[in-house]
Amino acid sequence: MPDCDSMRENMPLLLTESLDPARRELTHQHIEMCPMCVAEWSAYKETWSILDTLPELDVPARVKQRFLAEVSPASVTPNVVPFRRRSAPRWLAQAAAVVIIAGGAFYGGRRMTPRVELTPTPAQVTAIQQAMPAQAAYSIAESRVLPAASISPQIEGRPDIQNVQFTDATPSNDQIGVSFDITSHVTVTGRPTDKSMVRLLRYVLENEDKQSPSRSRAIDWVRSTYAHVGNPDPEITEALANVLRNDDNQGVRIKAADTLRSLQSTMTDGTRDALVEALKNDPNPAVRIKAVEALAKLARSGGTMDPDMVDTLRKKASQGDENVYVRVKAAEALSSIQPR
Amino acid sequence: MKNKIQTFIAVAVLLSSTQLFGASFGTSSRVTREFPVDPAGSVWIDNPFGSIDVIGGEGNVITVSAERTLTAPDQLTLKEASDNVALSFEGDTKVRLIRTLLPPMRNARWTVTVNYIVHVPRGVNVKIGGSKSAEHIRVANVNGSVTINGFSGIVIMEGVNGASAINMVNGRVIYDYAQKPVARAQVQAVNADIDMFLPANSNFDWVANTINGDMLSTFNVKGGRFNGSVFHGVVGSGGLTINTESMMGHVAVLVKGSNLADAQSMRANEPAHQAVPGDVLRQPAKKIQLPFVNGDFVFAASVADVVVGEVRGNARIETGAGEVELGAVFGQCNVTSLGGPLNLGDIMGSLFAHTGAGDIIVRASRMGGQVTTDGGLVRVIYAGGPMTLRSGGGDIIVRQFSAFMDAETASGDVTLTGDPAQKSIKVTARTLQGNIVLNVSPRFAADIDATILTSDPEVNEMHLDFNGITIRREQVGNKTRIRATGKINGGGERVELYAEDGDIYISAQTLTPIRLANPK
Numbered sequence: 001m002p003d004c005d006s007m008r009e010n011m012p013l014l015l016t017e018s019l020d021p022a023r024r025e026l027t028h029q030h031i032e033m034c035p036m037c038v039a040e041w042s043a044y045k046e047t048w049s050i051l052d053t054l055p056e057l058d059v060p061a062r063v064k065q066r067f068l069a070e071v072s073p074a075s076v077t078p079n080v081v082p083f084r085r086r087s088a089p090r091w092l093a094q095a096a097a098v099v100i101i102a103g104g105a106f107y108g109g110r111r112m113t114p115r116v117e118l119t120p121t122p123a124q125v126t127a128i129q130q131a132m133p134a135q136a137a138y139s140i141a142e143s144r145v146l147p148a149a150s151i152s153p154q155i156e157g158r159p160d161i162q163n164v165q166f167t168d169a170t171p172s173n174d175q176i177g178v179s180f181d182i183t184s185h186v187t188v189t190g191r192p193t194d195k196s197m198v199r200l201l202r203y204v205l206e207n208e209d210k211q212s213p214s215r216s217r218a219i220d221w222v223r224s225t226y227a228h229v230g231n232p233d234p235e236i237t238e239a240l241a242n243v244l245r246n247d248d249n250q251g252v253r254i255k256a257a258d259t260l261r262s263l264q265s266t267m268t269d270g271t272r273d274a275l276v277e278a279l280k281n282d283p284n285p286a287v288r289i290k291a292v293e294a295l296a297k298l299a300r301s302g303g304t305m306d307p308d309m310v311d312t313l314r315k316k317a318s319q320g321d322e323n324v325y326v327r328v329k330a331a332e333a334l335s336s337i338q339p340r
Numbered sequence: 341m342k343n344k345i346q347t348f349i350a351v352a353v354l355l356s357s358t359q360l361f362g363a364s365f366g367t368s369s370r371v372t373r374e375f376p377v378d379p380a381g382s383v384w385i386d387n388p389f390g391s392i393d394v395i396g397g398e399g400n401v402i403t404v405s406a407e408r409t410l411t412a413p414d415q416l417t418l419k420e421a422s423d424n425v426a427l428s429f430e431g432d433t434k435v436r437l438i439r440t441l442l443p444p445m446r447n448a449r450w451t452v453t454v455n456y457i458v459h460v461p462r463g464v465n466v467k468i469g470g471s472k473s474a475e476h477i478r479v480a481n482v483n484g485s486v487t488i489n490g491f492s493g494i495v496i497m498e499g500v501n502g503a504s505a506i507n508m509v510n511g512r513v514i515y516d517y518a519q520k521p522v523a524r525a526q527v528q529a530v531n532a533d534i535d536m537f538l539p540a541n542s543n544f545d546w547v548a549n550t551i552n553g554d555m556l557s558t559f560n561v562k563g564g565r566f567n568g569s570v571f572h573g574v575v576g577s578g579g580l581t582i583n584t585e586s587m588m589g590h591v592a593v594l595v596k597g598s599n600l601a602d603a604q605s606m607r608a609n610e611p612a613h614q615a616v617p618g619d620v621l622r623q624p625a626k627k628i629q630l631p632f633v634n635g636d637f638v639f640a641a642s643v644a645d646v647v648v649g650e651v652r653g654n655a656r657i658e659t660g661a662g663e664v665e666l667g668a669v670f671g672q673c674n675v676t677s678l679g680g681p682l683n684l685g686d687i688m689g690s691l692f693a694h695t696g697a698g699d700i701i702v703r704a705s706r707m708g709g710q711v712t713t714d715g716g717l718v719r720v721i722y723a724g725g726p727m728t729l730r731s732g733g734g735d736i737i738v739r740q741f742s743a744f745m746d747a748e749t750a751s752g753d754v755t756l757t758g759d760p761a762q763k764s765i766k767v768t769a770r771t772l773q774g775n776i777v778l779n780v781s782p783r784f785a786a787d788i789d790a791t792i793l794t795s796d797p798e799v800n801e802m803h804l805d806f807n808g809i810t811i812r813r814e815q816v817g818n819k820t821r822i823r824a825t826g827k828i829n830g831g832g833e834r835v836e837l838y839a840e841d842g843d844i845y846i847s848a849q850t851l852t853p854i855r856l857a858n859p860k
Contacts, residue, residue: 042798216735216753248841249774250733251752254699254717284733284751285679285697286716310491314509317530317587323697324551324621324661325679328643331552331588334509335531339388339472339491 003030004037011044017159017183045160148190148197155203164204166221176225178204192225193233202239216252219243223259234266241274244291250284257290264297269306272298276312279330285323292316292326296333310337365418366411371427373404378433379461380484386439386470390454391493396462396481402436403459404429412450421450465502485523508532512589517542517596526583533589536582540595543576547583548606551660552625552643553590556603564606569621569642569660571606621660621678636671654689673709681716686856690725699734704856708743717752722854735774740854741765749774753842758784760851764832775842778835782848785832792822793840800841805848 010027013019019027031041159182167177167187178200179187190197204218219240226232240263243256257278260271278291295309316322316330377383379400385392406427412418424446428439440454460466465484468477474493479486485502488495492510499518506513508529515525515536521544527534533553538544548555548571561573575593584591592603607623625643636653639646642660654671657664664675665683672689675682681698684691684705691709693700699716708725711718714732719739726744729736735752738745742759744766751773758765760781767786769776776790788809794800797820802811809826824844837844 046798249751249753250715251717251735251749251774254715254734254752284715286699286713286734289679289681289697289716314530317509318528323679324643325677325697327587328552328661328679331530335588337491337510 004034007031007034007037008040011041015044015048015183143185143187145187145189148188148194148200151188151196155199161204161207164218166218166225168225180204195233198233198235202235205236205239206242215243215247215249216255219252219255219259223255223262227262232263232266234268234271237263237266237271238268241268241271244274244278244287250287253278253282253284254286254290257287257294261290261294261297264294264301267298272306272309276309279316279326280312285326288316288323288326289329292329292333296329296336299333299336302338310334364411364413365415366409367418367422368407368409371404371406371408373429375402375404375429375431375436376400376433377402377436377461377464379463380465381433381461382435382465382467382484383458383460384431384435384437384467384469385456385458386437386468387454387456387474388440388442388470388472389452389474390440390456391475392455392468392471392477393457394466394468394479394482395457395459396464396483396499397459398462400461402461402464404438405457406438407455409453409455410450417447417450420447421452425452425454427454521580521582524580524582527585527591528583529586529589531588532586534584534586534591535600536584536593537596538575538593541576543579544574545578545581546573546575546593547571547581547585548573548591548593549585550587550589550591551621552588553586555606556590556592556594556600557606558595558598558603559593561606573606623658623660706856718747718749722856724856736769740851741767745769753777754839755779757851760853766833767835767837769836770838771842772840773842774839775844776837776839777845777847778837779847779849779851781851783829784848785827785829786835787827787831787833788824788835788837788846790824790835790837790844790846791839792842792844793819793838794822795819795841797822800839800843803843803845803847805846 007027007030014027031037161180161182163181165179174191176192177187177189240256240260244253247253275291275294279288282288313330313333317327410421412421424443426441428441430437462483467487469489471490476494478496480498483501486500486504488506490508494511495513497515503523505526510531512532513527513534517538520539520542549569555571559575564573621642623640623642626641627645629647631649633651637651637655640658644659644662647665649667651669655669655673657675659677661679663680667685669687673687673691675693677695679696682693682695682700684702686704688706690707691705694712697715700711700713700718702720704722706724708727710728712730717734718729718731718736721739723741729747731749733751736747736749736754738756740757740759746768747754748770753774754769754771755777757779764785792800802824806828808828809824811824814821
């Protein structure tokens with residue numbers, strides 16, 4: 001590709017998060033589309049990750065000898081002009097002399113001054129000065145704790161996050177924490193309803209490495225956390241709907257559908273569509289069961305039932321080759337619907 | 341006395357004001373039209389809300405009488421309703437189309453009901469569709485074919501001699517044949533009961549199907565046989581087919597003059613039921629909730645929700661669909677469901693549990709056994725004996741196993757935690773798409789053979805907390821095989837793990853063992 005070179009120049013900067021948002025996004029998009037750059041990027045990341053783990057080794061004596069032999073004067077080819085020291089300018093020599101004289105005078109004077117000895121006294125604490133919160137300097141090696149309220153809810157680009165962990169250090173308060181590895185280990189703390197926290201969880205659900213076992217844990221955690229929140233942000237249910245639509249792992253899809261059922265109060269049109277789609281087409285009967293149970297619960301609560309949903313339930317209830325439990329649940333859902 | 345009068349006036353004012361706030365405005369109008377139609381033509385009626393009466397007679401004219409009723413909380417909304425509801429009469433002498441037209445997105449504050457009474461020539465074909473809610477849909481004295489497609493309401497077919505096809509969701513379907521049926525009838529419903537009244541000398545083949553309801557008849561039904569949940573029988577000398585199918589309601593064919601209470605169940609007439617897989621749907625639906633069974637518990641039903649607190653003997657449960665919840669079983673436990681979650685408590689004898697779809701949770705399987713689902717999660721808190729766990733798709737999680745563990749899922753993660761008191765346990769775990777996590781104590785000894793087959797070797801890895809394991813990578817077609825073999829803590833039972841497109845974790849942890857209380 002014509003712009004591969006420039007994109008590859010960006011990769012080290014991308015790795016250290018030094019690119020501006022526009023170039024970062026551009027580079028990410030290019031990497032996703034260009035197989036050669038994917039390989040290059042993977043190599044960069046791997047190299048970066050192993051740099052910390054590599055021990056510092058002394059150069060073996062044999063290599064050292066060979067290197068010196070290579071650069072020794074005997075090996076210099078005759079056509080190289082020998083290096084000759086050039087005389088320094090005269091003013092430079094004078095300045096050096098002034099510095100030496102001044103330095104010598106200061107040293108001599110300091111030696112001749114009598115030393116004053118202070119009597120040791122016990123230390124007393126007179127006041128504690130409140131340390132000013134220092135502006136956290138960027139460091140790839142450190143662990144950082146960031147309050148959700150102080151970070152932007154907008155996540156720019158598509159940072160590669162790994163090793164996601166969830167914490168609820170003090171269950172009695174309403175604070176939760178999400179930690180993950182990016183180029184440093186970051187922990188974001190805040191309330192489940194903080195927009196930044198919601199966006200971060202949405203990003204975790206939709207973008208964390210699909211094979212990571214923590215994806216499944218993430219969904220469990222979302223369910224247990226947001227079950228206690230009166231009216232969870234619709235972005236959470238939309239993220240779960242995307243997982244339900246797109247995830248290859250059937251266990252993850254089952255959990256996503258089950259969690260959507262428990263977070264009924266914030267069901268959006270998109271979420272309902274995802275459940276209907278799962279009921280229609282998901283090959284796993286357990287996913288279809290969770291989807292039909294969620295729709296039945298929605299029908300019982302008097303939620304909006306669009307014609308497509310009713311039609312799908314009707315077809316499922318009558319579909320001879322469908323699992324009997326799915327059919328029964330679809331019939332139950334239909335019996336709760338009051339046409340309007 | 342003065343206080344009482346004041347209180348009375350206050351209450352009266354309050355009541356009158358609440359009545360005022362809850363007041364609604366309504367209007368009703370009637371339209372009558374006449375149209376010529378061919379005696380063998382068709383009449384289509386499309387009316388979402390309201391009753392429909394179609395009555396056959398002589399002549400070649402359709403007479404439509406429509407009564408439109410609108411209700412709204414205020415005059416303005418009522419005006420909006422009036423402007424948005426239209427009655428449409430279209431077509432020609434071959435096909436007459438009568439429709440109630442509503443806007444696709446309408447204000448939920450107003451409601452409309454249009455009741456039609458349509459007199460038609462006896463020979464026309466009648467097609468009624470789009471009915472969402474009707475007090476009733478009645479077709480009487482029609483010799484042409486009748487098709488009805490609706491959501492809820494009572495469908496009454498009186499003296500309909502032509503072929504008929506009815507498809508309803510909720511409500512009820514009643515056929516009242518004036519004479520022997522001469523054309524086939526097909527009735528399908530989801531939650532509706534279907535009752536057909538026919539002359540005693542009728543001849544027809546009866547096909548009936550219900551899952552939650554029952555198949556009932558006051559006729560002498562001959563040659564009855566089941567094919568899954570579908571019943572086939574012959575009334576009289578047979579001939580045309582009457583097909584009645586309701587998912588959750590009952591289906592009945594009754595001699596005119598008899599009533600449902602006198603009808604016999606086709607299921608009850610079946611010879612002694614021999615339990616074989618798949619025919620559980622012949623059993624009637626039941627719901628059972630028992631705190632205690634002092635002895636063996638044997639139960640079978642097509643659709644059943646079973647909750648039993650404690651079974652002192654063996655438990656054998658077979659359902660077509662439903663939820664099964666058992667608290668404690670002192671003997672062997674055998675639960676088979678074609679679909680629905682199983683929630684099993686403390687199972688002291690051997691366990692066999694299978695569901696066609698749904699999650700299975702086992703709190704304790706003291707002697708081990710087999711737990712399988714065609715799709716769903718499998719979660720076992722304590723496995724005291726050797727266990728085989730299978731899922732057609734879904735995670736498998738075992739909180740503590742003390743004997744041989746064999747777990748396999750088509751798609752999902754497998755998480756197994758070994759008993760810390762055991763030095764070595766044989767383990768086999770497979771997932772065709774997902775991760776395997778094996779948590780054991782740091783002194784766990786085993787011969788490890790772990791394999792990852794992946795299309796992305798940069799992402800999928802082995803994570804091993806033990807030394808002495810060799811990891812090799814090799815290319816297999818377009819995939820990479822990562823294989824870890826070796827002995828940990830000097831070697832022991834074989835631990836065989838296989839994951840496709842996932843990670844394998846063998847984690848050394850200081851674990852807290854689960855202890856079970858002894859049964860009383």
